[in-house]
Ligand code: 5GP
Ligand code: MG
């Protein structure tokens with residue numbers, strides 16, 4: 713199948729440039745899938761995907777996992793339609809599975825400030841899982857200021873807004889097969905605007 717892989721995209725009036733290619737992403741996820749399969753051999757882990765952003769990452773990750781496993785989802789919202797976090801976590805959908813005595817792997821698209829992950833780890837921790845691990849495709853380590861546990865990271869990225877591969881900007885851009893980063897406007901462009 714030929715995927716749509718432009719070098720630049722314009723979403724909601726902002727210009728983005730490719731940062732991680734489809735191939736780089738797939739290669740890394742394959743390694744993560746192998747690592748998880750090794751670490752959770754005979755534990756039948758349950759992946760808990762954080763909607764909406766993590767759905768594509770989780771779908772690809774699970775197909776590189778070679779051991780028995782299950783999946784469920786919850787839904788959080790912290791960005792609204794903006795490019796900076798609202799600083800509040802809202803839960804829009806509950807986990808349906810019973811996680812007591814299960815080996816749980818939380819799956820996120822990106823850990824930015826760490827607020828959402830902190831909320832999730834505390835919440836799932838209260839459900840008495842046998843173990844709780846965290847995997848994120850992207851980590852903005854410079855921006856993370858909440859004390860969070862992260863066991864597996866796909867890529868460390870700079871503190872800039874990204875989209876594609878499940879991640880949105882005001883709900884658009886999730887369909888892109890690659891990860892794109894916001895092109896910073898030159899000072900001259902910013903000034904001439906107003
Ligand atoms: P945190 O709670 O760690 O600050 O942010 C977590 C959530 O904010 C992520 O799961 C993701 O949905 C959203 N987010 C953080 N940084 C970015 C980004 O650069 N691009 C997009 N599209 N979403 C982001
Ligand atoms: Mg997310």
Ligand code: MG
Nearest residue numbers: 765791879880
């Ligand atoms: Mg979002």
